[in-house]
Amino acid sequence: MADVLSQSEIDALLSALSTGEMSADELKKEDNKPKVRTYDFKRALRFSKDQIRSLTRIHENYARLLTSYFSAQLRTYVQISVASVDQLPYEEFIRSIPSATILNIIEAPPLEGHLIVEVNPNVAYAMLDRLLGGAGVSMNKIENLTEIETQLMRNLFEGTLSSLREAWVSVQADIAPNLMELETNPQFLQLVSPNETVIVISLSAIIGQSSGMINLCLPHVVLEPVISKLSMHYWMSEKKNDTTESEFQALKRNVENSKLDVRVQLGQSQITVQELLDLNVGDVIQLKQPTDQLVLVNIEGFPKFLAQPGKKEKHLAVQIVKPIKEEDDLNE
Structure with missing residues (x-):
């Protein structure tokens, strides 16, 4: 790549041309001369x-x-x-x-x-x-x-x-x-x-x-x-290129082993601030959710499934009934 002239060098060149110290023909002859570049064989450039x-x-x-x-x-x-x-x-x-x-x-x-x-x-x-x-x-x-x-x-x-x-x-x-x-x-x-x-x-x-x-x-x-x-x-x-099979399997394993936050929403209710202040141990808050209605399962904060609450052995559990689709109306 040719050297880039600085602004001062350009000004000096134009000045020389205008004063007659250097002619355009001389510049053309200078450009036509074979250019020699020093190459050190002891310092071979082997990387592009x-x-x-x-x-x-x-x-x-x-x-x-x-x-x-x-x-x-x-x-x-x-x-x-x-x-x-x-x-x-x-x-x-x-x-x-x-x-x-x-x-x-x-x-x-x-x-x-x-x-x-x-x-x-x-x-x-x-x-x-x-x-x-x-x-x-x-x-x-x-x-x-x-x-x-x-x-x-x-x-x-x-x-x-x-x-x-x-x-x-x-x-x-x-x-x-x-x-x-x-x-x-x-x-x-x-x-x-x-x-x-x-x-x-x-x-x-x-x-x-x-x-x-x-x-x-x-x-x-x-x-x-x-x-x-x-x-x-x-x-x-x-x-x-597409992901190789080994990379795909490694990615799949990493995704499968990821931990997700799962929360089951048993129901909702609304109370006043005064009612909240008056709550004591043993008080019962009535939910709007009917007992025979499916409950909502949220994955990482997003509604994904409807489930039936129950027990498995001695533990509270829910049984997945169906997935939630985008077009489903959760208020029904």
């Missing part, structure tokens, strides 16, 4: 813009889920959002992160290989301080984590795996993330070749008064089986 947008959408949802999770676990103000999504060589990613940081090594079957979630020391220690009862003050001592602190951090980040799985469901990718290892030195981490293209999703995180970055590193070789699902064309076509 469409796929980058899909990854951004997935991890915007992931960021929202993380915000809810960390807010509940740390009981403090947490705000996480996607700052950038870039593709770069793995070696460049490793060089860009601090020498002492929190690195979560995650496997996500059925995808092969490993993902990395790097948590900046400012954010990681603020989380740890909250877990230990502090105010969430950041202090970089990641290289000196004790066994107890390491286990606390591991337990905290294991809880984020369900959010990662839920975020990827939107592209029909059913992954099962598992935290393999928690590392603090990136120099010992060589999961893919240095020139392997990786997607780095940078999340801006605010934990209480501390802020920093959480970076997800997704190697191309890991995402390769699901790359086709990241295109907008595939995503839109999947949305148009």
Whole structure:
């Protein structure tokens, strides 16, 4: 795409044309010249813009889920959002992160290989301080984590795996993330070749008064089986398809197990405010409902059935006689 000129550049160009410093013929010759663009073969772009947008959408949802999770676990103000999504060589990613940081090594079957979630020391220690009862003050001592602190951090980040799985469901990718290892030195981490293209999703995180970055590193070789699902064309076509049988059965089970409020209306009556004030224990309120008339069964506040009151064993009960249709007059 051609560069868009700013208003000042447009004004300067028009001024040059009007004063004769530049002619229209020179501009045409300039446009006809072959344009050369520098390409770095060490930094191959293996993801399309469409796929980058899909990854951004997935991890915007992931960021929202993380915000809810960390807010509940740390009981403090947490705000996480996607700052950038870039593709770069793995070696460049490793060089860009601090020498002492929190690195979560995650496997996500059925995808092969490993993902990395790097948590900046400012954010990681603020989380740890909250877990230990502090105010969430950041202090970089990641290289000196004790066994107890390491286990606390591991337990905290294991809880984020369900959010990662839920975020990827939107592209029909059913992954099962598992935290393999928690590392603090990136120099010992060589999961893919240095020139392997990786997607780095940078999340801006605010934990209480501390802020920093959480970076997800997704190697191309890991995402390769699901790359086709990241295109907008595939995503839109999947949305148009009918629900699969397994999804339908799962939806059906969830609906069948939903709890509904059922209320039986035995009858109605009207009394004055004075009569209400004069009521005592043992008084009887006469209902307008005849004893031989069917009673109304309301489901979630809506009239759905007519029933006959009675008993089943030692319990009061009603027997459904017929459903109520929209055209039925309930006042009859």
